[in-house]
Amino acid sequence: MVDLSVDIAGLRLKNPVIAASGTYGYGAEYADFLEIEKLGGLAVKGTTLKPRQGNPAPRLAETPSGLLNTVGLQNKGVDYLIREHLPKLAGLNTAVIVNVCGSTPEEYRAVVKKLRDQPAVSALELNISCPNVSQGGLACGTDPDTAAELVKQIKPFCDKPLIVKLSPNVTDIASIAQAVEAAGADAVSLINTLLGMAVDIETQRPRLSTVTGGLSGAAVKPVALRMVWQAARAVKIPVIGLGGISCWQDAVEFLLAGASAVQIGTANFQNPLVMLEIIAGLAEYLQSKGLAKITDIVGGLKIPD
Amino acid sequence: MKKLVNAAVVSASLLSPAYLLLIVNTGTAIPVAAGQFASIGLPGVCLRRPFSIHDADGAVLSFLIKIVGGGTRRLAKLKPGDTLSIMYPLGNGFMLSEKPAVLVGGGCGLAPLLLLAKQLQAAGARPLAVLGGRSKDDIVELGALAKYAAVRVATEDGSLGARGLVTAELNDLKSGAAVYACGPEAMLKALHKLAAEKNFHLQLSLEALMACGVGACLGCVTDTLKDGRVCVCSAGPVFNAEDLPW
Numbered sequence: 001m002v003d004l005s006v007d008i009a010g011l012r013l014k015n016p017v018i019a020a021s022g023t024y025g026y027g028a029e030y031a032d033f034l035e036i037e038k039l040g041g042l043a044v045k046g047t048t049l050k051p052r053q054g055n056p057a058p059r060l061a062e063t064p065s066g067l068l069n070t071v072g073l074q075n076k077g078v079d080y081l082i083r084e085h086l087p088k089l090a091g092l093n094t095a096v097i098v099n100v101c102g103s104t105p106e107e108y109r110a111v112v113k114k115l116r117d118q119p120a121v122s123a124l125e126l127n128i129s130c131p132n133v134s135q136g137g138l139a140c141g142t143d144p145d146t147a148a149e150l151v152k153q154i155k156p157f158c159d160k161p162l163i164v165k166l167s168p169n170v171t172d173i174a175s176i177a178q179a180v181e182a183a184g185a186d187a188v189s190l191i192n193t194l195l196g197m198a199v200d201i202e203t204q205r206p207r208l209s210t211v212t213g214g215l216s217g218a219a220v221k222p223v224a225l226r227m228v229w230q231a232a233r234a235v236k237i238p239v240i241g242l243g244g245i246s247c248w249q250d251a252v253e254f255l256l257a258g259a260s261a262v263q264i265g266t267a268n269f270q271n272p273l274v275m276l277e278i279i280a281g282l283a284e285y286l287q288s289k290g291l292a293k294i295t296d297i298v299g300g301l302k303i304p305d
Numbered sequence: 306m307k308k309l310v311n312a313a314v315v316s317a318s319l320l321s322p323a324y325l326l327l328i329v330n331t332g333t334a335i336p337v338a339a340g341q342f343a344s345i346g347l348p349g350v351c352l353r354r355p356f357s358i359h360d361a362d363g364a365v366l367s368f369l370i371k372i373v374g375g376g377t378r379r380l381a382k383l384k385p386g387d388t389l390s391i392m393y394p395l396g397n398g399f400m401l402s403e404k405p406a407v408l409v410g411g412g413c414g415l416a417p418l419l420l421l422a423k424q425l426q427a428a429g430a431r432p433l434a435v436l437g438g439r440s441k442d443d444i445v446e447l448g449a450l451a452k453y454a455a456v457r458v459a460t461e462d463g464s465l466g467a468r469g470l471v472t473a474e475l476n477d478l479k480s481g482a483a484v485y486a487c488g489p490e491a492m493l494k495a496l497h498k499l500a501a502e503k504n505f506h507l508q509l510s511l512e513a514l515m516a517c518g519v520g521a522c523l524g525c526v527t528d529t530l531k532d533g534r535v536c537v538c539s540a541g542p543v544f545n546a547e548d549l550p551w
């Protein structure tokens with residue numbers, strides 16, 4: 001038996017495969033199809049202080065090998081999460097990561113404070129990068145100074161590993177990763193969605209209600225992989241890689257590039273069992289390479305000189 | 306309970322150049338309420354495609370599919386014995402009522418009405434089905450439906466049945482009827498207006514672009530009066546007309 005377990009800044013996962021925020025609901029939605037406890041972890045939908053109704057329809061557009069979305073952080077607020085979802089999530093026997101979002105540093109802080117002492121929550125993922133909200137999100141995720149300032153304000157109130165989720169919509173991912181590391185982030189995850197757009201040429205209208213939205217899925221994988229590699233070289237804290245991972249081979253690429261764990265989003269829509277297939281594939285890959293632990297391949301990319 | 310199965314294609318036959326009748330065997334019998342749907346995964350297609358369950362008999366499901374794009378074109382090329390990933394039954398179906406039943410469908414909106422007529426008839430009702438479309442090419446599966454319902458047809462060009470819209474066929478409808486409808490949004494909106502005027506109870510099956518089909522991604526929302534933005538896939542696809550702010 002190979003050892004797939006990983007420890008990300010104190011967040012212990014039985015395997016390095018996590019469901020990405022916003023794509024797997026609260027786990028229960030998929031519980032008819034698989035045992036959720038087989039997953040390394042589950043990142044729940046972006047959670048704000050107050051309920052948000054999100055953006056109007058249409059919110060989705062399929063593009064070649066990808067998906068554009070403009071859901072816009074629809075959620076019922078942190079109190080509802082604590083009351084209705086956390087008791088159920090606690091019983092799932094997998095690491096629960098709450099994705100936290102806000103329009104102002106005060107809102108982020110209020111959400112983080114409410115999640116203190118919640119035993120069902122294993123870690124927080126600070127979403128400083130959602131492209132689908134007009135205020136806050138994008139602005140603070142694209143500037144190293146504001147990103148660092150936000151993390152500094154939140155860190156003292158966070159009693160769990162703090163993962164900061166980075167936006168790919170920046171010119172220099174390494175400097176943002178370094179800035180949030182210096183501000184106290186325990187880990188970073190990347191990438192969130194890439195800003196994109198699609199047009200219906202029959203109606204001559206944008207396909208999304210907000211004109212632009214976030215691109216995910218296989219189409220973004222090479223960009224995501226490049227950014228994970230750049231970030232992993234720039235920081236000492238663990239990196240969680242995501243963006244377009246659709247099979248175990250993709251996951252191996254991210255691990256070799258320096259990710260300590262991976263998240264799977266859009267690929268779940270096509271195949272709700274894909275995460276289980278990735279977990280099995282990782283174990284077989286290790287065996288075929290004669291390796292005992294998944295950590296043996298993290299950052300193992302061999303670059304010929 | 307929802308299931309994800311690899312189903313075997315029994316047949317994929319074109320009923321007309323634009324309509325496909327796809328029959329699959331899922332290998333497992335799950336009760337289906339008329340109006341529930343399935344999502345079909347196609348290799349190489351990023352998102353699964355949602356389709357109403359047209360008929361369900363034990364492990365055998367059928368789908369009535371209008372060919373509109375890449376995914377549906379690929380479904381039309383399936384051969385008996387091919388396998389397909391099918392997730393079902395998804396969403397909430399129609400609530401069967403004791404009131405006199407009228408089924409209204411346009412184009413592929415007929416899809417969920419066959420199973421509905423069958424279930425209504427089994428419950429002792431004698432439903433009336435009113436089908437509409439642009440021309441006779443949009444009216445398929447008349448024979449199958451006629452087994453369970455009295456059928457009336459209206460086409461916009463008059464090539465089959467009465468000339469005009471389905472809503473005109475409902476003018477003599479008695480108040481207190483239960484109308485079940487599926488079809489293009491313009492038709493559903495017209496029915497919504499008529500339901501208020503004529504005081505009949507109306508249930509509508511809505512469509513939306515979907516990614517997960519199970520309420521996880523929040524991609525498929527519609528606005529409702531009581532609950533705000535809800536997912537068509539998990540709160541619907543069937544809604545009571547009075548809950549929609551149309």
Ligand SMILES: Cc1cc2nc3c(=O)[nH]c(=O)nc-3n(C[C@H](O)[C@H](O)[C@H](O)COP(=O)(O)OP(=O)(O)OC[C@H]3O[C@@H](n4cnc5c(N)ncnc54)[C@H](O)[C@@H]3O)c2cc1C
Nearest residue numbers: 354355356357369370371374375376377413416512513514
């Ligand atoms: C709950 C539900 C039940 C449905 N039941 C049926 C059915 O029984 N029979 C049937 O023929 N169709 C049904 N549809 C619509 C069907 O899902 C789409 O026609 C199909 O996904 C198109 O796939 P495509 O790859 O061929 O087209 P694409 O190339 O993806 O698109 C072609 C055109 O179809 C439109 N379209 C794509 N997806 C949808 C969608 N989900 N809903 C509405 N329009 C869409 C696009 O906007 C575009 O104009 C249903 C949709 C939903 C949400």
Ligand SMILES: Cc1cc2nc3c(=O)[nH]c(=O)nc-3n(C[C@H](O)[C@H](O)[C@H](O)COP(=O)(O)O)c2cc1C
Nearest residue numbers: 020021022046127191192216217243244264265266
């Ligand atoms: C429908 C949808 C909703 C999402 N919602 C969130 C969210 O609430 N918070 C967040 O940090 N990321 C959200 N994301 C981004 C994903 O978590 C992920 O970063 C991105 O999709 C790239 O990974 P993928 O290609 O594997 O999907 C969402 C993505 C999609 C497709």
Ligand code: FES
Nearest residue numbers: 516517518523538
């Ligand atoms: S399609 Fe994902 S929530 Fe409805």
